[in-house]
Amino acid sequence: MKRTVLALGAAMLAACTTAPASEAQPAFSASGKTLRQIYEYLHKNPELSFQEKNTSAFLSAEMKRLGFTVTTGLGDQWVKARAMKEYGKVQDGVGGYGFVAVLQNGPGPTLMIRADMDALPLVEKTGLPYASTFRDTAWSGEESGVMHACGHDIHMTTWIGTARELVARKSEWKGTLVMIAQPAEEIGLGSMSMLEDGLYTRFPEPDHVIALHDNAALPAGYIGLGSGYVMANVDSVDLTVKGVGGHGAYPQDTKDPIVVAARIVTTLQTLVSRETDPQDSAVVTVGAINGGFKHNIIPDEVKLQLTVRSFADATREKLLKGIERIAKYEAMAAGLEGDKAPTISIKDDYTPSLYNDPKLVERASALLTKEFGSAKIATASPTMGGEDFARFGRTADKVPVMLMWLGAVSQAKYDASLRPGGAPLPSLHSSGFAPDPDPTIATGVKAMTITALDLLK
Ligand SMILES: [Zn+2]
Ligand SMILES: [Zn+2]
Incomplete structure (x- = not known):
């Protein structure tokens, strides 16, 4: 980027x-x-x-x-x-x-x-x-x-x-x-x-x-x-979780991106707690999560904004790849792949x-x-x-x-x-x-x- x-x-x-x-x-x-x-x-x-x-x-x-x-x-x-x-x-x-x-x-x-x-x-x-x-x-x-x-x-x-x-x-x-x-x-x-x-x-x-x-x-x-x-290395990541929206009363006819986004947010916590050497330093913060606008509508997508921090460049690479992996496979577990796979963009205003x-x-x-x-x-x-x-x-x-x-x-x-x-x-x-x-x-x-x-x- x-x-x-x-x-x-x-x-x-x-x-x-x-x-x-x-x-x-x-x-x-x-x-x-x-x-x-x-x-x-x-x-x-x-x-x-x-x-x-x-x-x-x-x-x-x-x-x-x-x-x-x-x-x-x-x-x-x-x-x-x-x-x-x-x-x-x-x-x-x-x-x-x-x-x-x-x-x-x-x-x-x-x-x-x-x-x-x-x-x-x-x-x-x-x-x-x-x-x-x-x-x-x-x-x-x-x-x-x-x-x-x-x-x-x-x-x-x-x-x-x-x-x-x-x-x-x-x-x-x-x-x-x-x-x-x-x-x-x-x-x-x-x-x-x-x-x-x-x-x-x-x-x-x-x-x-x-x-x-x-x-x-x-x-x-x-x-x-x-x-x-x-x-720290400072990266901003935009993540869009796609789904199939519909009526909140008929979830069986939808693929709910809110539930997938929630799983992604939870699994992302393991990047630092389980995958990073405790002697190293890293942060993955989901600072924004936006999706839906009404009680009874399952939305088509959820947007997340993350800040990702590290010192060593190798740690940075690992975190960014990890975010991509977790988003992709959490979505896949919900049946969201191909053109329904999440999109991820790492913004190019990176500070080393x-x-x-x-x-x-x-x-x-x-x-x-x-x-x-x-x-x-x-x-x-x-x-x-x-x-x-x-x-x-x-x-x-x-x-x-x-x-x-x-x-x-x-x-x-x-x-x-x-x-x-x-x-x-x-x-x-x-x-x-x-x-x-x-x-x-x-x-x-x-x-x-x-x-x-x-x-x-
Ligand atoms: Zn300042
Ligand atoms: Zn300053």
Whole structure:
């Protein structure tokens, strides 16, 4: 499924030369602004996936001002081709707003630092003075509020702070610094759009790629590091169980897809509980099941939507094949085969699992522990969430990548949450997620800068 997307992207790119997206002039300039002012601006002005036009213009203007060579519109043709494929049209404002900013500083290693730019379709409920009141229409057509509920505004602010530091401390490093601003992380396609448009061929291929993600369960001032697999392969599967509908009172004249779907859901539970090594990790969740509309009608079909998570690619293959097998044979047991066999489609917005390079983590961990003290460096457990940052380490060259967790919760709120009856902390993607900006950004800039200085020796 991934192959189809890549082939489509490559064909589209061959057909049209990549022109940069028209360069918008930012309404607000970062020049002379503090990181706190930049953060509040970004928080107040969020943009949805593949619609990050103003955010991209704002960031790229600052990178130019700092002396970087900037190439905008990376992935634009790919994104438009994708929108055509999925929705039959390209909505106004939809495009590839990824950009690459390169700063050469003599011979030496190449380091890529990534920030993601998109926000989520949510109405903000933080009550902050700089809360977003934006509404917009996603490229898929749904209208909603828009909010930086995943903290990508923290990532961008930290990224600018790191760029400023590295420019000011140019005498302390050698090599090539490649700073990229990535669109559409939340829909899992942004890193692919940039790679498909030649991120590693048109620009210096990095020796290392680093990024950070804020964390809604870790206090500001703390860094979380995990080694090896830290985030999961994420697959979405659509499954349609077909049947022969009819009167609810005469089941003998029908083949009831609701009963078959129920059996499939139950048997799917054994993929993890009976077929996966207990030392391995996997999730098969049926998140939606829809069929029928009246008490006394047996429907013709039932539709299920699944999310499937794993770390190792072999486990992923096994789970996907297992879903197909269980659906097929449960239906067959009910006499549903041939043109009545279930149809399964694995969606091509797959996000690969994130493997933090152990050597890179070890190196960063030693440095960060020295800088912040061991009490502030937490060992992060792997999660079954996904991050399309993973893709930067999944090309043929297997570039070592590392994503750090950046604590973002105010210490007071964190402590209160631990007391009996204390208010639970809002998670990422919650309309109440409100990072504690100053200590979070300061820690992020420091951590990224010292890691970069070490990798650019
Ligand atoms: Zn997110
Ligand atoms: Zn995120």
